[in-house]
Amino acid sequence: MVEYKLIETAAVGIVTLTALNLLVKALSHLYKTFLRPAKNFKKYGKWAVVTGATDGIGKAYAFALAKKGKSILLISRTESKLQDVKKELEAKNYGVEVSYLVCDYSKFDKAAQDKVAKVVKELDVGVLVNNVGVSYRYPMYFMELTDNEVTNLMTMNIDSTVWMSRMVLPGMLERKKGAIVNISSASAMYDLPLLAEYSGSKSFIEKFSRALNAEYKSKGVTTQCQVPFYVATKLAKMRKALMVPTPSEFVALGIKWVGYDDCVVSPFLLHAIQGWILDILPSSFVSSVIMKMHLSTRKRGLKKDAQKTE
Numbered sequence: 001m002v003e004y005k006l007i008e009t010a011a012v013g014i015v016t017l018t019a020l021n022l023l024v025k026a027l028s029h030l031y032k033t034f035l036r037p038a039k040n041f042k043k044y045g046k047w048a049v050v051t052g053a054t055d056g057i058g059k060a061y062a063f064a065l066a067k068k069g070k071s072i073l074l075i076s077r078t079e080s081k082l083q084d085v086k087k088e089l090e091a092k093n094y095g096v097e098v099s100y101l102v103c104d105y106s107k108f109d110k111a112a113q114d115k116v117a118k119v120v121k122e123l124d125v126g127v128l129v130n131n132v133g134v135s136y137r138y139p140m141y142f143m144e145l146t147d148n149e150v151t152n153l154m155t156m157n158i159d160s161t162v163w164m165s166r167m168v169l170p171g172m173l174e175r176k177k178g179a180i181v182n183i184s185s186a187s188a189m190y191d192l193p194l195l196a197e198y199s200g201s202k203s204f205i206e207k208f209s210r211a212l213n214a215e216y217k218s219k220g221v222t223t224q225c226q227v228p229f230y231v232a233t234k235l236a237k238m239r240k241a242l243m244v245p246t247p248s249e250f251v252a253l254g255i256k257w258v259g260y261d262d263c264v265v266s267p268f269l270l271h272a273i274q275g276w277i278l279d280i281l282p283s284s285f286v287s288s289v290i291m292k293m294h295l296s297t298r299k300r301g302l303k304k305d306a307q308k309t310e
């Protein structure tokens with residue numbers, strides 16, 4: 001009887017502490033999103049550079065930063081889309097310059113890096129959004145990826161972030177002001193079977209951001225890793241829902257965190273809450289649930305592939 005009482009008290013204690021912990025996190029998140037003033041981006045270098053800027057989260061960041069007074073260098077793969085986004089941005093009359101550069105980040109070799117560096121190093125870049133990234137077409141076993149897919153994913157998700165950061169850091173450090181934003185993914189937080197390389201590449205982004213922030217924040221340059229769960233974009237192949245914001249909704253919150261020393265953040269509160277709850281659950285349980293979900297998505301993907309080849 002005494003033992004039972006002790007267990008009951010311990011269980012109530014653990015649940016209460018966990019609930020309090022979640023409440024404190026949520027209050028701090030709400031304060032930082034809605035009450036803390038956003039950074040004054042006019043104090044940063046004139047330009048913001050956004051990779052993967054013609055769609056989804058990248059496009060939304062280009063518009064949000066232009067609205068805050070930053071001139072924008074859009075970098076993406078498809079020239080016609082870059083021209084369209086440039087026109088759309090100019091039509092907003094934010095009084096900023098808009099420029100673009102065509103770059104296929106899946107082929108970001110030394111020659112491509114030099115081409116981008118030549119343009120970027122001429123600009124006083126205050127903000128860099130390393131957004132471009134790719135995932136699998138659908139969840140699959142690592143050995144089902146082609147060698148090309150393996151290389152492209154690493155180049156787009158890791159090399160782009162590392163080399164773009166190296167291009168802007170010297171100028172930012174010289175001016176003692178700069179904000180780098182690296183778009184990671186919730187997939188970095190868990191063991192993600194059937195998306196192993198994607199999840200691994202995004203974990204790299206998180207660790208890289210943490211360490212870079214620790215190296216340079218005292219010199220005026222912050223590096224922040226923003227962690228979306230699902231956002232309604234082409235990449236996610238999802239529509240807007242309660243837990244799935246549009247890119248503009250995600251970025252309207254995300255921009256309020258840019259430049260602060262909150263190194264890893266899920267700006268959309270319902271994403272953050274999902275993360276805190278999943279953190280409490282045993283990782284083997286989370287991983288086995290994800291495996292089941294991904295196996296069923298893989299089955300549908302394989303079926304579609306088979307239909308295409310028929």
Ligand SMILES: NC(=O)c1ccc[n+]([C@@H]2O[C@H](COP(=O)([O-])OP(=O)(O)OC[C@H]3O[C@@H](n4cnc5c(N)ncnc54)[C@H](OP(=O)(O)O)[C@@H]3O)[C@@H](O)[C@H]2O)c1
Nearest residue numbers: 052054055056057077078104105133185230231233235236
């Ligand atoms: N959406 C989500 O649910 C979600 C969740 C977690 C993390 N993320 C991360 O968020 C970032 C943005 O994703 P998103 O969902 O906004 O994607 P998206 O809507 O599909 O947009 C992708 C952007 O990247 C560009 N792009 C694609 N391949 C490129 C290449 N090889 N070289 C240069 N640019 C290229 C596209 O330009 P083109 O149109 O010219 O191809 C487009 O501007 C990614 O890093 C992704 O991993 C997204």
